[in-house]
Amino acid sequence: MPEDIDALLGFAPDYDSAIPYMRRTREYYAAIGYTTPYRWAHYIDAPFTPLKKPLSQSRVALITTAAPYQPDKGDQGPGAAYNGSAKFYAVYSGDTSKDHDLRISHIGYDRIHTTATDSGTWFPLPALRRSAAAGRIGEVAPRFHGAPTNRSHRVTIETDAPEMLARVREDKADVAIVVPNCPVCHQTSTLTARYLEANGIPTVVMGCAKDIVEHAAAPRFLFSDFPLGNSAGKPHDVASQEQTLEYALRVLETAPGPQTTMQSPLRWSASGKWKLDYSNIDQLTPEDLAARRAEFDRQKELARPNRVVRAA
Numbered sequence: 001m002p003e004d005i006d007a008l009l010g011f012a013p014d015y016d017s018a019i020p021y022m023r024r025t026r027e028y029y030a031a032i033g034y035t036t037p038y039r040w041a042h043y044i045d046a047p048f049t050p051l052k053k054p055l056s057q058s059r060v061a062l063i064t065t066a067a068p069y070q071p072d073k074g075d076q077g078p079g080a081a082y083n084g085s086a087k088f089y090a091v092y093s094g095d096t097s098k099d100h101d102l103r104i105s106h107i108g109y110d111r112i113h114t115t116a117t118d119s120g121t122w123f124p125l126p127a128l129r130r131s132a133a134a135g136r137i138g139e140v141a142p143r144f145h146g147a148p149t150n151r152s153h154r155v156t157i158e159t160d161a162p163e164m165l166a167r168v169r170e171d172k173a174d175v176a177i178v179v180p181n182c183p184v185c186h187q188t189s190t191l192t193a194r195y196l197e198a199n200g201i202p203t204v205v206m207g208c209a210k211d212i213v214e215h216a217a218a219p220r221f222l223f224s225d226f227p228l229g230n231s232a233g234k235p236h237d238v239a240s241q242e243q244t245l246e247y248a249l250r251v252l253e254t255a256p257g258p259q260t261t262m263q264s265p266l267r268w269s270a271s272g273k274w275k276l277d278y279s280n281i282d283q284l285t286p287e288d289l290a291a292r293r294a295e296f297d298r299q300k301e302l303a304r305p306n307r308v309v310r311a312a
Contacts, residue, residue: 015275019275032290045258047197049200049202051253055136059140059172060174062128067104073086088148093143101119108228122230124206124232173201176202179205181231193220194216220260225264
């Protein structure tokens with residue numbers, strides 16, 4: 001039997017591979033009635049800027065797709081359903097010397113296998129501070145920056161990425177760490193990293209959606225094979241978060257050239273069966289799909305006022 005041969009050879013199950021997010025997302029939206037497939041950003045080469053100084057002497061910027069908590073925008077807490085009203089549509093910044101309540105209810109993280117109870121898994125500012133205190137990096141830049149999760153490639157490349165570059169330069173950052181959460185976040189983050197890198201700022205993307213980041217050709221990428229929403233490590237596991245950051249710093253230091261991917265050796269769990277669930281239409285009934293279409297349309301309407309504010 002094939003299973004016996006796999007066991008004899010020590011093979012992992014076929015499902016225990018990086019989740020094909022682009023294919024799953026395309027099939028999922030087609031199944032709920034959106035028949036025009038989304039075009040994911042695709043490049044075959046990438047810009048690359050070598051480090052100008054050792055990381056122990058470098059100022060490190062942090063870029064996130066997480067959103068500041070907004071008390072008037074409904075449930076954004078741990079385990080909250082997708083909340084389109086909590087989205088943001090313009091770059092924002094925050095003081096890295098202070099603690100911040102950033103959340104990810106506004107994006108499509110893996111709500112089956114993680115519940116967003118520890119922001120250290122998507123916003124590694126505490127780990128960066130500890131890294132600076134230990135002398136591993138020179139210092140944390142005075143501000144972190146929020147990158148809007150935008151499905152429009154053009155808006156990201158022509159509006160948001162230039163604004164991000166301007167803010168990173170204002171902060172006199174030497175390098176940038178970019179941390180996405182949802183599938184589109186990974187595309188946004190990669191496009192942002194490419195723009196920074198093309199303009200002289202070395203970057204590393206810390207993410208969980210390997211196919212999306214590599215399709216868009218990130219200059220440097222640390223891949224953690226974890227559920228979406230955990231790009232910076234496991235929840236309530238400081239050692240995991242610090243190790244994940246350390247791997248990202250090593251990618252910054254040692255990447256020999258563009259499109260360097262390093263896979264973290266950390267495992268989410270002994271079994272990889274969790275990878276079968278995310279946006280997998282084989283796991284959903286027609287009733288499930290109809291309910292999800294209705295909810296998707298409702299969330300689009302909730303997010304509309306934020307888009308109008310940005311346009312104004």
